[in-house]
Amino acid sequence: MRLWPTAPSERARHVAARAAALATRVLGGGTDAPAAGALAARLLDPGRLARYDGLALRVRRGMGERHGDRRVPGRPQPSGIEIEAHGAYAPGDDLRHLDWNALGRLDALLVRRFTAEREVVVHVLLDASASLAVPVVDDKLGSACELAMALAYVALSTGDALRVAILRGDGIAEDGAAEVGGTTSVRRPVASDGPASRIFRQRASVARVAELLAAVAPQGSFGLGAALAAYAARYRTPGLALVISDFLMEPDEVERGVLALRSRGFETHLLHVIGAGELDPTRVFTRGVLVDVESGAQRPIALTAPALARYHAALGAHCDALAALAARVEAGYGQLVAGGDVAELLTGPLVRAGLVRRR
Numbered sequence: 001m002r003l004w005p006t007a008p009s010e011r012a013r014h015v016a017a018r019a020a021a022l023a024t025r026v027l028g029g030g031t032d033a034p035a036a037g038a039l040a041a042r043l044l045d046p047g048r049l050a051r052y053d054g055l056a057l058r059v060r061r062g063m064g065e066r067h068g069d070r071r072v073p074g075r076p077q078p079s080g081i082e083i084e085a086h087g088a089y090a091p092g093d094d095l096r097h098l099d100w101n102a103l104g105r106l107d108a109l110l111v112r113r114f115t116a117e118r119e120v121v122v123h124v125l126l127d128a129s130a131s132l133a134v135p136v137v138d139d140k141l142g143s144a145c146e147l148a149m150a151l152a153y154v155a156l157s158t159g160d161a162l163r164v165a166i167l168r169g170d171g172i173a174e175d176g177a178a179e180v181g182g183t184t185s186v187r188r189p190v191a192s193d194g195p196a197s198r199i200f201r202q203r204a205s206v207a208r209v210a211e212l213l214a215a216v217a218p219q220g221s222f223g224l225g226a227a228l229a230a231y232a233a234r235y236r237t238p239g240l241a242l243v244i245s246d247f248l249m250e251p252d253e254v255e256r257g258v259l260a261l262r263s264r265g266f267e268t269h270l271l272h273v274i275g276a277g278e279l280d281p282t283r284v285f286t287r288g289v290l291v292d293v294e295s296g297a298q299r300p301i302a303l304t305a306p307a308l309a310r311y312h313a314a315l316g317a318h319c320d321a322l323a324a325l326a327a328r329v330e331a332g333y334g335q336l337v338a339g340g341d342v343a344e345l346l347t348g349p350l351v352r353a354g355l356v357r358r359r
Contacts, residue, residue: 039142040214043149044207051343052150056158058357059120059240061267086110120240121163121199122155123266124148125231126216127245128168130293133218135284138275143338144244145213147271150342151242152209156200158359163235164212165196167227168220196231221294224249228257238265242355247272251321258329269332269355272322276337281311 042048086099089109102110126148132141148164155162197212224245241261247254247270254270261268277284287302301307319335326333332353336345350356 036214039145040210042142043145043210043213048146048150048343049153049206052154052346053157054359055154055346056357056359057120057122057151057155057160057240058354059267060354061238061265086112119161121161121237122151123196123231123235123239123241124152124162124164125228125241125243126164126166126213127224127243127247128166128216128218129221130218131221131246131248132273134293135275135277137284138277138338140246140273140275140338141216141218143336143340143342144246144273145216146342147273147336147345148213148242148244149206149209150346152200153206154346154356156203156205156209160240162200162205162209163196163198163239164200164209165231166212166216167224167231168218168222196235223253225253225256225260229260232260232264232266236264239267241266241268242271243268244271244273246274246278247318247322251318251325254322255325255329258325258331262329262331268329269334269353270322270326272319272333272335274319274335274337276339278315279337282308 086102087110089098089111093111097112099110099112102108126144128141132144134140152162152164197209200208224243224247228241228243243257258268258270282303285303289298289300291298303311323333325331332350332355334345334350334353334355336342346356347358351358
C-alpha cells in the first residue's frame with residue numbers, strides 16, 4: 001500500500017493538503033487551524049518519518065496476553081514457532097508436539113514447548129500542562145509532539161500496538177474518532193476523565209496519531225504522579241509506557257507515578273523535553289517579572305551572574321535527580337532539547353539507554 005505519492009512535488013502537495021484537512025477536521029477551522037496544520041505537516045513529513053525506518057523499540061517487560069509478534073523467552077507455551085523447552089506429556093497435550101526422538105532415546109513422553117509470542121502495547125503519555133507552552137520561542141510542545149510521533153511511528157511500523165494519552169490539567173484527552181455511516185468522523189479531542197485513544201494496530205494509523213497530537217493545546221496544571229497512577233489503574237494490562245514531559249515538578253512526584261506504572265507491570269521510560277531558554281534563560285530575558293503559567297505566581301527577577309549561577313546549579317541538580325530516580329526504579333531516562341534532532345536522539349542516546357534498537 002503506497003502511503004505517499006512518489007514525485008517530490010506531488011508528495012509535498014499531498015502532505016500540505018493532508019495537514020490542512022487535519023487542522024480543519026480536528027479544530028473545526030478555528031483560529032488555531034494554521035498552527036495545527038503546520039504541526040500536522042511537520043509530524044507527517046515523509047522525510048522525517050523515513051529516518052525512523054529500520055528502528056524498533058526494545059521491550060524487556062510489559063508483555064500482554066494477546067497473541068502478537070514479540071517473542072517472550074521464559075514463558076513457554078504449547079504452540080508456536082521457536083522451540084524453547086520440553087515438558088512431560090500430560091493427557092490433552094497436542095500429540096503433534098511429541099518429541100519422538102526423545103521418546104526413542106530416553107523412553108519418555110516429552111512434548112515440545114515453544115517461546116511465547118505476545119503483543120506489546122506501547123503507551124505514549126504526553127504531558128500537555130501549561131508549562132509545555134513556555135518559553136514560547138522554544139516550542140517545547142512541537143518537539144514533544146514530534147518525539148511522540150516518532151515513537152508511535154516506530155511502534156506501528158514494527159507491529160506493536162499503540163495507545164496515546166494527552167495528560168493535562170483538566171483530565172485525559174479522549175480520542176474522538178468514531179465510525180459514522182461507514183466513514184471516519186473525527187471530533188476535536190476533549191479533556192475528560194474518560195480513556196485515552198483507542199488502541200492502534202496498523203501503520204496507516206500514523207495519520208490518526210498526527211490528528212490527536214496536532215490538536216494538543218497545553219493548559220492547566222496537574223500532579224503527574226497522580227495522573228500516571230490513575231492511568232495505571234485504568235489500563236491494567238502491562239505495556240511499554242513512554243512518558244514525555246518537561247518534568248517541571250519535584251522528582252518525588254515523578255517517582256510516585258513511575259512506581260504506580262511498575263506495580264502494574266509496565267516498563268517505563270522518562271523522556272525529558274527541555275527548552276533552550278531553560279538551559280540558558282538569557283536567550284529569553286535578562287530582567288523582568290516571571291509569571292508561573294500554571295499557578296499564576298509572580299516574581300521579579302534580574303539575571304545577575306550570581307542568580308544565573310544558582311539557577312544553573314539548581315537545574316543541573318534537578319536533571320541529575322530525575323536521572324537518579326530513573327535508575328533507582330529501573331526506568332529509562334532520555335533528554336531532548338527542544339528544537340533538537342529527534343532522529344539523532346532515537347539513534348543515539350535512546351539506543352544506548354536500551355529503548356531503541358536497529359532492526
